[in-house]
Amino acid sequence: MNCSLKGKLIGLTALFLCCLVAVLSFVSVTGTLERGEIRVQEYRELLYKQKIDNMKDLVEAISSAISFLPEEEAKQFVRNVRYGDDGYFLVINMNGSMAVHIDQSLEGQPLAVIKDADNHVFWPTLLEQCRENGEGTIQYTWLNPKTAKVESKLSYGKVIGKWNWLVVTGEYLNDVESAMNKEKNDIQQEVRSTIQRYLLITVFALVLIIISAIFFINRYITKPLAGAITKVNTYAAKIDETVTNQASFSIELSSSVSEISATMEEFSSSAVLITNHSQGVADSAAQTLEKTRQGVAEVDALMAKMKEIYHDNQVNIKEIVALGHKSNEINKVRELINDIANQTRLIAFNAALEAASAGEAGKRFGVVALEIRRLADSVMASTKEIEIKINEIVAAVSRQVVASEKNTKEIEEGMAYSERTVSIIYDIEHAADQTTDAVQQIVLSIQQQQTAGEQVLTALRQIKQGTNDHTAAIQQTKNISKELTNLAEDLEAVVDGGKKTTAANQIGG
Structure with a gap:
């Protein structure tokens, strides 16, 4: 069965007090017995002296008489x-x-x-x-x-x-032995009274000190740590929620880019066919004009999609920056835990000094102080791991910002390419209205259109790759958030003996 940190501290305190009182009782009873032996010896010497003085008087009297x-x-x-x-x-x-x-x-x-x-x-x-x-x-x-x-x-x-x-x-000397036995009985009764008195004092002091220990541990250790753990869990949950939203945006962005890429690949295939059959352009000018108008509509749709991608990317950048700020807030929580751990180590160090000054009687209390100090060191080690994870989160956020800025630049280039494509298609539309004498110009324009489409397709592929990288980074951030939550749960297990707090259960649910 797991035992909470508070229970362990109270148990160790009670054990130390029992040992301390036992030692004090032993010293007191031993001292009483030693004093009793001295008193019996002095009493025996007094009785012997009285008998010798009495015999001296009798010998002096009979000596005078004879x-x-x-x-x-x-x-x-x-x-x-x-x-x-x-x-x-x-x-x-x-x-x-x-x-x-x-x-x-x-x-x-x-x-x-x-x-x-x-x-x-x-x-x-x-x-x-x-x-x-x-x-x-x-x-x-x-x-x-x-x-x-x-x-x-x-x-x-x-x-x-x-x-x-x-x-x-x-x-x-039979009367001397009787007096000695009576004196020894009196000393034994005094020892029993001393033991009973120490037992009563022990019970009262033990109850009083345990109550004080419970109050101190609840106020200065358990409650601050529980509050810090709750904050860590809350921030971890917010980070997980933010990362989940970013993952959804990344999935939608990837889907949109995939659709645009498929459209551009079809568009490129169409341009290749047009180039290969450029001699039939004259006969199908009307059809070409119609297809060109369709191309205009598709490029317009492409521009709308590019603008949506650009807007979503800006939102992602803002959320990533916000994630960085929240990571800094977690650092503040970590610093609070470190402060608490440092105070605990200082208390343990002072307790160890007091135990050392107490000599043999303070050995067990020194062991308790050492265990508290080791626990504080374990908490600081856990916060150090949390700091490492937070630094990893901050580094990931920085990489996300750089990647997002790169994506923004590529999206702007794609929009520029799309705008040029629109211009080219409009030129084609105007040329289609001319005579078949402009077929060569139309072929040239189609070739330019094919080149622009390939450039757009290349840009879209780069955007898709950037989106995939962004999604992977978001997944990594989510994993780090889960690790942060696990670390908080481990710290909570140390404080509460493996039992989850109500706040942690609500966040996890």
Whole structure:
């Protein structure tokens, strides 16, 4: 199914807008997700910092509490202290062994043999941090006695100088994970809201821009081109009508010349017979006189015909000149189409610049601009062909004018010959009234008559040849007019997707 130029432009515009909005939506959603990841990370760091600060305060408090106690009492105090639902303290000797632990079976064991739920040794890492900085943190997995599940745990330790102890406490991170999941759900909801908002904006913008595109294309592209095509079709139809009329005149002129030629050939044959039987002129003077009078009538008719031919030829010249003027009018239409095409190319060029400045997002719009520019170039190429055809028409018209002027000259010569023939026939008529003693003069006059008839016949043959050439030129002009009409139809097919406009149908019908 053919698609009109307007439909193609609107479709390409809609496709470009959809791609543009999709890219913008992707960029926005990606940015939202990235910001969400940053926010989650910052929130996690904040929760970790709060837990570490809380553990610092607890370690500082119990360190202050045991600083006034003997070592064994301090150990028992640390072993028995609880806070919250599952909080407790432990003590590590700086020599690398466990001094105090809620699980007394671990007390006295080297740190290198104590492993977490994932079978990783972790206490030496914390000990190394505290030796260097006086405090440190470590994350590991441990069995939560409250939930009886293995969970991630964060511990903080600080060195107490009185007994060279490393006092440690820890907190499970299950509440941090819950907070993180809640924060991620909030971010996902925000992403969904962003996508919905962009979809609504996309639909509204797409409808608005398509309506604007339809208005712009109808006003500045489709209507001007349709008007120009209609004018071209109208001028082509007028040219075809004029050429058809000229063809009719040429046919009539050719028919008249053929009749005159036949008459002159008969007249020449009669003159030959008269010359061959000149000795019988004396006996048939009366008959000769009668025939001479008939010849006068025929030459008069010939003169009338020659005048008609001359008049028709003048009319043809005027119509050919008018045809040249109409060809110039078609040139004006072609220039209008060229102006429209140039404006379209300029718009496409500006659009391509805008697309190039838009970077990756403007690639598809650049393709649309390129297609519009190619279409403008195709229209200019078609108008160039129209210009060539019009130049051919103008050249043909010029040749017709030259041929018609030549025909006029030949017709004037034929009229001159005909007038001399009339004069000769009148002389023959006068001589026939004389005695048979003027037979020799009559023979001479008949010979002159024969010569004049041959000259007239030659002139008529030249006129007939000129008429045939004129008819062929008219046919060529008619063919060029048809080619011009076809070019207009092709241009119309480009604009309307192969559908003829109503004006074009009326002209073609």
